Amino acid sequence: MTDTIAQGADKDAQLLARWQRFRENRNTALAEEHGWLTLTSFQWLEPTPSPVELVPGLWSTSESVGLEAAVLTARADEGLVFDEEGDPVDGTFSAHLTEDESLNWVRYGSIVVELAMRGGRYAIRTRDSQSPTLTEFRGVPVFDYAPEWVIEARWEPYPTPRDVPISTANPLVEGIHRSAGEVVFHRHGHEYRLQAEQGKLGDLTITFHDETNGSTTDDWRKVTTAKPRPDGTVILDFNRAINYPSAFTAYGTCPMPVRDNSLDLAVEAGEKMPDAGA
Numbered sequence: 001m002t003d004t005i006a007q008g009a010d011k012d013a014q015l016l017a018r019w020q021r022f023r024e025n026r027n028t029a030l031a032e033e034h035g036w037l038t039l040t041s042f043q044w045l046e047p048t049p050s051p052v053e054l055v056p057g058l059w060s061t062s063e064s065v066g067l068e069a070a071v072l073t074a075r076a077d078e079g080l081v082f083d084e085e086g087d088p089v090d091g092t093f094s095a096h097l098t099e100d101e102s103l104n105w106v107r108y109g110s111i112v113v114e115l116a117m118r119g120g121r122y123a124i125r126t127r128d129s130q131s132p133t134l135t136e137f138r139g140v141p142v143f144d145y146a147p148e149w150v151i152e153a154r155w156e157p158y159p160t161p162r163d164v165p166i167s168t169a170n171p172l173v174e175g176i177h178r179s180a181g182e183v184v185f186h187r188h189g190h191e192y193r194l195q196a197e198q199g200k201l202g203d204l205t206i207t208f209h210d211e212t213n214g215s216t217t218d219d220w221r222k223v224t225t226a227k228p229r230p231d232g233t234v235i236l237d238f239n240r241a242i243n244y245p246s247a248f249t250a251y252g253t254c255p256m257p258v259r260d261n262s263l264d265l266a267v268e269a270g271e272k273m274p275d276a277g278a
Contacts, residue, residue, distance in 0.1 A: 012147055019145050019239050026242065027139045034104070034112045036245035037134040038127040039252070042170070045070055045122040054126045055108045056080060057089065061122050069094040070115050070122045072106065080106045083113075097122070118253050119173045125251055133248060140243065141272040143216075149238040149269035155196075155204065155228040157181035164195070169246035169254040177207070177258050183225070185236055187265060194261050202227030204234065207244075207255060209262040216272050218247035220257050223270065241270025248274050 030037055041053050049058035049071070057074035074080045076090035083104045095105060097117040104127075105115045114125045157180060164177045180198035183206060184191060196204040207222045223241040228234040246252030 015147065015150065016145050022240060023139075023142065027137075030140065030248075031134065031137055033129045034127040035134070036252070037137055037248055038112075038129055038131045039125055039133075039245070039249040040111075040128045040131055041124075041126045042251035042253075043124050044172075045124065049073060052124065054128075055106075055111060055113055057106075059124065062094065067096055068122070069096045070105075070124075080108050083107050116253075118170070140274060143239075143269050143272065145239055146269045149267065151185045151187070151236045151238070153183045153185035153234050153236040155181060155232050155234045156184055157198075161198075164258050166258055167256045169244070169252045169256070173253045175253075175255045177255060179258065180204075183234060183236060192263060192265075194263075195258050196225075199224075204228070206236075207257040207261060208241075208267075209257050210265055210267040211263070212266050212268060216268070217270075218243050218273050220244070221270060238267050238269040241267065243271045243274070247271075 029035065043052050045059050045061045047061055049060040051057070052059050056078040057072050057080055060071045062069055062071045071092060071094045072080075072089065073092040074089040076088040078089075080089040081087060082089060083106055089106055095103060095115055097103060097115060099117050099120065102114055102116045104112050105124075106113045110129045112127045112129075114127055116123050116125060162179045164179050166175045166177045168175045177195070178197050179195040181196060182193045183196050183204060184193050186192070194206045194208055196206045198204055204225045204227075205222055206225075207220060209220050210217070213219050221241045221243055223236065223238055225234050225236055244252060244254035246254040
């Protein structure tokens with residue numbers, strides 16, 4: 001009996017250590033020089049060449065040979081340089097993206113300009129490494145590690161994935177959730193089903209609402225699992241639930257949960273609101 005208790009305590013200690021490493025890696029990733037904490041604007045591009053906020057140049061869209069492209073015109077003395085090469089932007093240049101693609105196109109001092117295609121339209125987002133959201137970042141507040149929120153669930157894949165229309169954090173951008181199947185688990189005697197997207201390596205990502213939203217947590221969060229086991233079981237660890245970038249910035253276009261992914265549970269595990277306190 002004593003050995004069994006000791007083994008259980010040792011396993012819990014291992015899980016806690018893994019979660020602590022996960023949290024350290026998560027905070028490090030968020031603090032990248034031009035990561036999600038550095039967004040300072042989101043601006044749609046129009047057909048007429050026009051100035052934009054925070055960076056110089058004239059920005060627009062143009063259709064050529066059946067393809068719409070983003071167009072930038074600037075002089076070398078205005079200070080824009082291409083992000084990869086570092087060469088000055090001197091003249092007129094274009095770039096073409098497909099839906100949901102992004103490109104860190106040019107730099108202006110501490111700002112990187114990200115070109116994005118969202119909802120069939122071109123937009124730019126400025127990422128400033130001097131943004132207070134980044135410079136004042138000290139880590140995301142989280143709930144204490146809770147072993148009871150590590151749940152063995154069952155993966156029920158659909159015969160073929162289903163594309164489900166969804167809203168996003170930007171009301172002008174619509175999205176698609178490619179539901180590959182459902183993760184099924186039980187809590188307090190009730191069965192819950194959550195639709196999941198499946199990554200190339202078989203991992204599952206679940207975007208969900210729960211009853212902590214709007215009080216201690218953001219309006220929605222996501223959790224990613226490892227690839228399901230051969231018997232269809234999967235470990236659903238809500239301690240690893242994280243915020244989307246839209247929790248930190250008003251300039252995200254993050255996907256909202258599909259309609260049925262709302263839990264009548266207070267999932268007091270994982271990340272809290274960025275300003276909810278530790």
